[in-house]
Amino acid sequence: MPQLRYIEDPITLELNASLCNGCGLCLDVCPRACFAMEAKRARIVDRGTCLECGACALNCRPGAITVEAGVGCAAAIIKGWITGSEPSCDCG
Amino acid sequence: MTRDQGIDSMSENSCCGPAAAPTPPAASCCGPATESAAPAASCCGPAAEPAASAASCCCGPAKATREPEKAAGTSACCGASPRRADYTYGPAPYVIGEVQTPAGPVPRLSTELTRSDRLGAWQMRWGIGRDDYRVRPGLYAIGDPDAKSPVLVTANYKLTVDALRSALAGLDAWVLVVDTVGINVWCAAGKGTFSAEEVARVVEASRLSEVVEHHRLVLPQLAAPGVAAHRVKEACGFRVVYGPIRAADIPRFLDAGMKVDAEMRTVSFDFGERLVLAPAELNYLWDRRLLLAYAGVIAASGIDRDGISLRRGLRRGLPVIGAAGLAVLAGGGITPLLLPWLPGRAFSLKGATAGAGVALATDAVLRGRLTPAARLTLLAGVPALASYVAMNFTGSSTITSPSGVQQEMRRALPLQMTGAAVAVGGWLASRLGR
Structure with missing residues (x-):
């Protein structure tokens, strides 16, 4: 079965390796295996598969990771466009 | 354009916890944290926000809702402080007895799923009553845990708790259920209701530090x-260990000394996982806006220069409604199932392809019996609507990013609208032709 991957170009995940403290928590929390450790620093090995869930950035204490986290959900984004607010699924 | 609240709770199996909760937090939660004696000091009855499904989910965190005050807003308290006598756990069929602890009795969870649990799961998958399927937050026991046993933290969507407790058969552990207002782990995290503050609140409320001697919480990775x-750690002194994504991997995780392997760390979206999500997508069939459109089509079909006739309305209108049904089936059923094999990355393209396939097949079956205008309606309208429905499946998937969804929407929406306009034009033309 072909591996499921989504649109990759606009992914906003960035890592500033100079701020990384090597804790490795980003590897623990990433559900898409975007990161790897290399010489005691995290490195992005697969940016294109990122879901922009924001888990890595939130758990990165030194703030080395940035990502425009949000909901990957069309209904939520349409709602955000209409109401002019942050996209949020109101399925809940 | 957007689905309204009522529809959402049914068709959006995916996403996300309550945002700036449409229904105010009044009912959800409560209970004096610190002074309560019993572990589940927390909650009162369920609030009324719709829930999401367990495995599915989309939704990364919306920045706005991640703010602590918002999170607190949804998990904070109702007025009345329940007295200790109110802290009964029952009747909850999945609670079997109690375990005595220094912090008082803690209810024990059954690790077996019964027929009513399975019936409930089936209902959730079809979107029936999904806005209120929750477990009382607080501390629970699995087996006969002691002060050294691991503490597994989870959300209070009942499907989530069912998945966890059934995976823990034969183990001794503590389960700490936080109040996510009945939303699954990932979506609640995305919404900010599964937050550090909420975890700390339930740790305090359940007096967990009196129950276990270690200071370690196992949180679901999602x-x-x-x-x-x-x-x-700052808020309650407990250290977080991120466990596996799937509850089924927990026994292996615990056996390995709380080590997670790469496979446990990554989300999957296999055929079975997509299959359980499809029924909720098909709820589009009775989407209120579509029902209104059906009525409009029948009414408009029944009126012509010969007067008004319901029979003519049905005869001419039902094929259009049938086509809409085919489109929903293509976008919400076929697309999720055949996701990896449909071309392209964008869900809208995959849905349009499935819709085109269904439209062409229908055209072939009906060969000769459709007017050119009706064929135009079929061949433009079905792919357009299927594409739109499929695009909304992004919210249920585990592979989409908000940046990607926005990009595909900017490209697909104008095309979907064009297709819909052509379909309506074709339908009007076929009406005039009669």
Whole structure:
């Protein structure tokens, strides 16, 4: 079965390796295996598969990771466009 | 354009916890944290926000809702402080007895799923009553845990708790259920209701530090978009260990000394996982806006220069409604199932392809019996609507990013609208032709 991957170009995940403290928590929390450790620093090995869930950035204490986290959900984004607010699924 | 609240709770199996909760937090939660004697000091009855499904989910965190005050807003308290006598756990069929602890009795969870649990799961998958399927937050026991046993933290969507407790058969552990207002782990984390503050609140409320001697919480990995591990430590002194994504991997995780392997760390979206999500997508069939459109089509079909006739309305209108049904089936059923094999990355393209396939097949079956205008309606309208429905499946998937969804929407929406306009034009033309 072909591996499921989504649109990759606009992914906003960035890592500033100079701020990384090597804790490795980003590897623990990433559900898409975007990161790897290399010489005691995290490195992005697969940016294109990122879901922009924001888990890595939130758990990165030194703030080395940035990502425009949000909901990957069309209904939520349409709602955000209409109401002019942050996209949020109101399925809940 | 957007689905309204009522529809959402049914068709959106995916996403996300309550945002700036449409229904105010009044009912959800409560209970004096610190002074309560019993572990589940927390909650009162269920609030009324719709829930999402367990495995599915989309939704990364919306920045706005991640703010602590918002999170607190949804999990905070109702007025009345329940007295200790109110802290009964029952009747909850999945609670079997109690375990005595220094912090008082703690209810024990059954690790077996009964027929009513399975019936409930089936209902959730079809979107029936999904806005209120929750477990009382607080501390629970699995087996006969002691002060050294691991503490597994989870959300209070009942499907989530069912998945966890049934995976823990034969183990001794503590389960700490936080109040996510009945939303699954990932979506609640995305919404900010599964937050460091909420975890700390339930840790305090359940007097967990009197029950266990270690200071370690195992959180589901998918709680991480809402929980900053260091904030939990600061707030309640417990250290967070991120466990596996799937509850089924927990026994292996515990056996390995709380080590997670790469496979446990990554989300999957296999055929079975997509299959359980499809029924909720098909709820589009009775989407209120579509029902209104059906009525409009029948009414408009029944009126012509010969007067008004319901029979003519049905005869001419039902094929259009049938086509809409085919489109929903293509976008919400076929597309999720055949996701990896449909061309392209964008869900809208995959849906349009499935819709085109269904439209062409229908055209072939009906060969000769459709007017050119009716064929135009079929061949433009079905792919357009299927594409739109499929695009909304992004919210249920585990592979989409908000940046990607926005990009595909900017490209697909104008095309979907064009297709819909052509379909309506074709339908009007076929009406005039009669």
